[in-house]
Amino acid sequence: MHAITFSKLIKIFIVPCLLVFSFSLQAQEEETEETSKFSISGSVDAYFRTNFNGLNQSEEIVGGDAVTLDPAAPATSFANDPGFAIGMANVILGYENDKVGFVADLVFGPRGEDAVFLSQGSAQIVNQLYAYYKVNDALKFTLGNWNTYLGYEVISPVANFNYSTSYMFSYGPFSHTGIKADFSFDDNWTGMLAIMNPTDYTEYNPIGKYSFGGQLGYSVDGGSAFLNLLYGEQSLSDDSLFQIDLTTGWDLTDSFYLGLNTTYQDTDGTGFYGAAIYPQLSLSDNFGLGLRAEYFKELEDGGVVYGADTNITAFTLTGSFQTGGLIIKPELRLDSVSDDYPAFLDRDLQPNSDLASFLVAAIYAF
Template identity: 25%
Template sequence: MSSGFESSARTATAAPTNADVEELRQTVHDLALRVSALEAELHKERPVATTEVATLRPAVLIGPAAEVRSSVESVSSSSVASVPASAAVSHQATSTPASPVASILPTQLPGGATLNYTFDGYYDYDFNHPIGRVQYLRTYDVLSNAFSINQADVVFARDPDVAAGRRYGVRLDLQFGQATETLQGSPQNEPRPDIYRNIFQVYGTYVVPLGKGLTVDVGKWASSLGIEGNYTKDQVNYSRSFFFDYLPFYHAGVRSSYKVNDKLAVNYWLVNGTDQSEPTNSFKDELFGFTAQPVKSVLWNFNYYLGQDHPDAAPAMNCTTPVQPGLCLKAITPAPDGKQHIFDSYVTWNATPKLALSLEGDYLISREWANAAPGESSAPAHVDGGAAYARYQLTPKMALGGRTEYLSDRGGLFSGTTQALKEFTGTYEYKFGEGFLTRVEYRRDWSNVPFFLTNKPGVLSTDQPTLTMGMVWWVGGKTGAW
């Protein structure tokens, strides 16, 4: 039976009819037309694909005055041209190809949006061998003799593009790791910090069609008080200064920036407070500032901040009406009403294509009470001082950075102890390629009083010498400072 079946099958296929042949010809003709159409579509899309791949190059490391914490960054979500970031470039971009990771992770999205990723880790050695491996007055390098994850971040950014007819934009920075414990604060400075712990920044932008464009941001953003910023790749050193640790990390509210001309932009903020996603009182803090670029190689920022950080309510346990956790409160009567004034200024000079120099000066005065009542003191506490930075690009891959700083903490606003703090930091950087760098850093902090931990309980040291290796990886479609 098997052979009979095969024979009949061969007979059926061996003698096709004229109708079968005509149908086959028509099918082949239709397939040829489809292939031609697909080839034409493929040739049209190839130039676009090439352009998109070219935008996947990671950001170029730039000098301190053009990074996230700068007032220029408050404009960068929209009219970044107010003060060109190129004026603060501390070394030239290399022709290093984009990181292979860029071909795996999505970095460029439709409509001009970008996705950006970074991982920042370190190993630190404290020569004091402190109890618990804890280092005082450090922002990110908080642990000694430990492999530590400083932070891992994902940044979504879609800047306004007025030329293309889009006046709005949005940015979201999600953050994880040790840095969240430093940056987000605690219940001492805002009611419910855990809600916002992983949201380092989130704000929407609109460019109001007024004059050269009034840029308005609403949400939560990194503070521009102080020259240093969050993302290590954009800084001179791996560690951060005392003033970065003391000045506000973030604000929530509304901010605006107006570009007067090519040399001047003015800024105004109205916010909940310092490091407050939710307010602790009804007073709204304000910032008045400007960013100036008198010549191409000089960038200058000045900020005046008026605030009131004293809470007017405290946690309670007897609320009878259902409220969200953390919102059961009782009034503080009378509530302290003293104000806080911050004067902050910093300038960067790109002396040569390889050498960048920066200076920062800060003065802060804070009172608990505006007017002293009987038995109460309105004596102010002060923090003042400054820092100097230098960065020299030895080769496209190697750079040296230095920082020296003085902070007078009268009244213990910063450290809890009245003291004069000094520090020196020297940093060697090696950049393996766009998207990966390492920094080896020696730092010495010292004070005029014993303050820093040692390996002996109850015994404090006047200095804190450390040696750190930090490594940073990043990839994304965003160019320049993050």
């Protein structure tokens, strides 16, 4: 018999074992990649904006003296500065596997500051911060701070067709902090229940009051509809906010989409109601046109924008051209407030109920 040398032992036994172990590690890594995912995404945006019939500068010479005035702009959130302006830088860190995950959504710049207006200090860069646990395919719990579930529009300009925002979005909630349970009843129906701080108190609860939220959703391949509810005390004086909101959108053809948002909000007699339609037409693989036609009415007992019983109409026509991660959006907007409320100053410093404005925005998403 021939003696088995140490080198032969390595070839016969140890090498195959190492190969098996290597294949096992590779399989585990592939399985981990399939079930666990860390992601980094976000966007940056900037724009140029001007008024056709309104004041663009913040300082005027009146009677030989310099007078500081507010440039004319719609009383909606974001994208209201004259001339060349910046929006925000947005970085979203996320992790998910079969059961658990988190999202840390950070914002920098004027748009981000407006979105988290009740936060202070270092928390002013936190747009969303939450962790979640999936019990099973039908139930998921989330704890932390997330952007609102009400309304058609969102804070990030990437997810909105129009660059400027509606009145209904601007005066509804932006974010909530609390705990929520998301339910999946079947392939089409979903639900959500939440206990939260008062609206937009995203860091902590300073008043010891809570809000309650709910949502019922229906989705198919051609579109979706969501009925949203929000109720809760908003201050130490026991002011209670109630809002009901319907958001829906459908692909009517391969190139034509129609969205609808209608909402009603009441805080002890002060509030608003309104409706907006969002028809969008795809003209090519990288260019489309979208219109937002909005009617906004402030309640008779108290308004949130210009005053009680004021009504506003706003028409916004937006083009969207996309190449790679870059999106260019030219936009024409016409705002009209009740005749008895001259909300804007024209270039001659005369009050005016109408404002025509134009902007072009550049958004890069990664």
